[in-house]
Amino acid sequence: MTTPDLDPIASYKKRASLRLVVILVLVALAMIETSTFLEQYHIGRETGELRHTRVTRTHITIEPWMTFNYVNILYNLPNGYLRDVLQIGDLKYPNTELRRYAKEKNIDQAIFIGQVYAAIEKYNDVAS
């Protein structure tokens, strides 16, 4: 079934104005993204995050998606250290995500990550 033809000029004008709206929205989006990009770039340069990191272990932020095994490797910890200090009874340790463990134990993620940091600091203090 075909739709009846509209006035070609009216149809063209309608399409042209729609295209203009799309172009304006895209330009606005590009401007927002460029501004965020530059801001992020500036912060990255200030904090040194845009440089190649030679010394890794002291700069890494622990995040909820990380596993205990990964944290052990990053911070050069003995395999069972975090399990003993934080009294982790999970059978899957060290192959468990921090966020999953915190959720299972009903601990706030941020608080749990704070405990992990404290344990690492304690280990480093003893080691040095």
Next chain:
Amino acid sequence: MSTIVTILLPYLLLYKYWALFGITFIAAFFFPVPPGTLIMASAAFSFQGYFDITWVIIVSILGNILGDNAGYWIARLYGTQMLYRIGLRKTLESPRYQKIQARIVRRPGFIIFISRFEVFTNLAVNLISGLGKVSYRKYLLYESIGEISQVLIYGSIGYIFGSNWQTISSLIGRGLLIIVIIAIVLWLIMRKKD
């Protein structure tokens, strides 16, 4: 960092190369997860001593190439019937689609190569190449070159920037988005002039 990346990262840490292969395969085959970010993350994990960079590169290239080929062959063998069945007959028969397909079939090299760098275009070009029955030899050649380049670029960035990969990945993602938006705007303006 996008939600899907934070969901996938633990799998990468737990199942290592198997997860990397699975993710790159699925991303090239049918589901638009961002493989570049995850390749970058894997390369950064290699820098930290968790992965081996050689295996990261080999596994990512294999996953991407096999995923692309699966997409291409399924589209080539069953694509038309499947798309007709789900009601896309009009799209497939539209002059605009025919024009895009004809362009890709006529000169597939550059389009296949460049589309490897963006997950949505990768999936779309695999589908169109299969539907349009682009010569398999040509397809394999250009998609392999594209995938190898893509993996080497993202892998090198991840490995060079090491633990700062998240900042770099976010900047690259945003930069690519800006380029895509500008390209669309230019295309719309040029079309208007035509």
